[in-house]
Amino acid sequence: MGLRLLFFCLFLLVIEIYAYQAVKTLIKLRWMLLAYSVISLLLLVFILYSFTQFDRSVGQTHKTMFTMGLMLVVYLPKIVMTVILLGEDVFRLAAGSINYFIDNNSKVDFLPSRRKFVSQIGLGLASIPFLSLIYGIFEGRYNYKVIKQAIYFPDLPDAFNGFTITQISDVHSGSFDNPEKISYAIDLVNEQNSNMILFTGDIVNTHAKEMDPWIDTFNKIKKHEYGKFSVLGNHDYGEYVTWPTQSAKDENFEDIKKLYGQIGFQLLLNEHTFIEKDGDKIALVGVENWGKNFKQAGDLKKASEHLSKEDFKILMTHDPSHWNEVVQHDDKHFQLTLSGHTHGMQFGIEIPGFFKWSLAQYVYKQWAGLYENVGRYVYVNRGFGFHAYPGRVGIMPEITVIQLIKGEKLA
Template identity: 75%
Template sequence: MGFRLLFFIVVLLLVELYAFQAFKTIVKDRWFMVAYGVLSLAVLIYIVYGFFSFDRSVGQTRGMMFTMGLMLVVYVPKIVLTIVLLGEDIFRIGASLVNYFMYNTPRKEMMPERRKFISQIGLGLAAIPFLSLIYGVTIGKYNFKVIKQRIFFPDLPDAFDGFTITQISDVHSGSFDNPDKISYAIDLINEQNSDMILFTGDIVNTHATEMHPWIETFNRIKKHEYGKYSVLGNHDYGEYVTWPSQTEKNQNFQDIKDLYGRIGFNLLLNEYRFVEKDGQKIALVGVENWGKNFKQAGDLNKASEGLQVEDFKILMSHDPSHWDIEVKEHEKNFHLTFSGHTHGMQFGIEIPGYFKWSLAQYVYAQWAGLYEHLGRYIYVNRGFGFHAYPGRVGIMPEITVIELKKGEKLA
């Protein structure tokens, strides 16, 4: 811990040094610079204290999320500024060596002065993430988007042609701080008038009690004609805190499983249900969490035991790495998988239909939206709530509506 703390502080001090240099090059008012230095030091002390007083027996709190948000808002722009000025320093050092060895310039004069316009460019570039992150914590985290997708299947039972499914995922109720915005999102869910609704896990950050203030609100999600179903996400297992005893951890896990029922969802634990319409049926399969780098409680073979290859199957599996590793080429042929988990890292760039980018894509092959492999599909929901960073930039909270269609997709 001592080395980590020292390294963390040294990096932040280096970033602060470059940021100070940028402001000093542009601003000549002494008292402004003194105030800037005092404020920067106070923020640094607060952030260091916040991170290294984290209590693993409590887990993430709103105070911890505020600290994370503050660090990103303050230091991401300063890191951008540091990169610009570091590039200038590399140029200045190169120029000084040329001046010294080729032109015998006196040592006092061989290093070019820092250029004002470079600092101005750096500050201009730093303003982009600064304003974006401020937007993310004030507006973006509740800027709910309804995303609709139509998917064609040649072997879809005729009765389910036009069948609609709403998906929500990654609620993380312990992060909420605005009842009006959550109520608005529930209204959006109800407005879709879908045939069925699926909730693909992470109802809380850690503790079942986080959801208690929101049970009445989520109970406003209306009954759907063909059911309300859910599965567990990695955060639902209480794995990220230190528990006083295994008994308390087990009780919290049971309480979290009960939460889904308290808001009207049928929790599937490595099992399936047939959904029938007009004498035809499809299979809805739900597995516990299975992730490449997270808890692997899901058992796909157990969940689908008794199903035939020719049965049309929809799978709920929280982590999309499960689809990539085990599901997409499974012999039982799972036609469509619903996942979440990634949140799209809550930060990225999206131009719908043309371009999307996030750091999440360097961790997950399928991280947001619809993907296909040999006629099998996965849809990765961007998440309803937020976690760690109390905001969203570019990757907005999502309510998904999927329409199943019979036939081949038109070119």
């Protein structure tokens, strides 16, 4: 722990030195440079102090989210500046070596002066994440998007042709602080008038009581003709805090499971149910959380017991790594899987139909939107809420509407 802290402090020191060099090339007034240095020091002390006060028995709070947001706003732009100026230093070092050792020109300074325009480029590029992160905190985190996705299945029962499903995921109610925005989002959910609504886990960050202020709001999600169903997410197990006793943790878990019922959702715990329409039926399968790097309580075999390959199946599993590692290879052929969990890292770039990037893609092969493998699909919802960083940049909170269509998709 001590060695890691030392490396972290050295890392921040390097960043601060380079950021100061960039600012110094543009600002010549001594008092302004002094003010910049004092503010930077105060912010660093506040951030480090706040992290030392993190209470593992409580977990994430609005204060810890504020600290995380502040750290990103302060240091991500400085990291951009550091990368630019470090690149220039490599060039300066190479140029100086050539002049000194190859050209044998001892009259020229070994290390050429830093170029002002490079610092200007660094500051200009740094302003992009700075402004984006500020926007993400004040506007992006509640900038809900309704995303509609049609998916084609040759083996879809006839009666379900055109059937619509609204999916929400990763509510993280403990992060909310704006009742008006949440009510607006619930209105958006209801406006979709889908046949069925599915909630793929993470109703809270850790504690069941986080949902108490929001139960009445989520109870405004209207009844759907073919039901409201849910599964658990990794945060619903209370794994990320220190509990005084195992019984306290178990009690919290039981209370979290009850929350889904309190807002009108039927919680599927490694089990399935049938949805019937005009004489046809599809199987809705729900597993507990199964993650490659998280809790593995999901039991796909148990949840799909007595189902056959020919049954049309929709699987709810919170973590898309379950689909990647297990579900897509299962002999029972789960036609459609609905997941969440990744949040798209709450930071990225999306140009619908053209380009999609996030750091999440380096952790999850399926991280946002629709993916397919030999007729088996997984849709990864980008999440309804937010966690850790109190904002969203580029990857907006999502309400998904999926339409099931019988047949082959035309090229």
